[in-house]
Amino acid sequence: MKLFFTLLIITNALYANIENGKDVYIQNCANCHSVNMRGGMGPDFNIVSYSHKKADIAKYISSPSTMFRSFGYTSNAMPELPLSPQEIKDVSEYIDSLQPFKKWMKK
Numbered sequence: 001m002k003l004f005f006t007l008l009i010i011t012n013a014l015y016a017n018i019e020n021g022k023d024v025y026i027q028n029c030a031n032c033h034s035v036n037m038r039g040g041m042g043p044d045f046n047i048v049s050y051s052h053k054k055a056d057i058a059k060y061i062s063s064p065s066t067m068f069r070s071f072g073y074t075s076n077a078m079p080e081l082p083l084s085p086q087e088i089k090d091v092s093e094y095i096d097s098l099q100p101f102k103k104w105m106k107k
């Protein structure tokens with residue numbers, strides 16, 4: 001029973017992060033990134049979720065200008081946004097949750 005409640009608390013906390021991350025997305029990213037393959041200036045987050053690890057996504061958001069080359073871009077049009085470390089964590093959690101199956105899981 002104790003384990004059940006511990007798991008419940010962990011699941012709830014994670015879910016709260018994802019929900020909060022969705023708000024961060026709507027307010028700061030939706031102008032340039034879609035989540036329904038509608039397109040935009042930056043890549044759709046379903047693709048990002050599928051092709052990049054959560055930690056790398058977080059790194060990109062904190063510093064696009066130093067990360068764009070390692071993601072295969074030749075130029076950088078994404079600005080560095082004034083987000084708190086928690087907001088970056090939450091929005092990365094949200095992006096990561098969009099696609100449960102990842103590219104690097106394939107053999």
Ligand code: HEC
Binds near residue numbers: 041057081
């Ligand atoms: C002004 C438009 C703009 C805004 C706002 C913006 N981005 Fe971007 N983003 C881009 C563009 C354009 C790229 C393509 C690479 C580049 O120019 O840096 C990109 C690339 C990315 C990438 C790398 C994706 C990949 O797989 O290649 C991530 C991750 C990302 N953005 C996350 C975010 C998040 C999270 C937010 C909101 C907190 C955000 N972006 C807000 C324009 C934007």
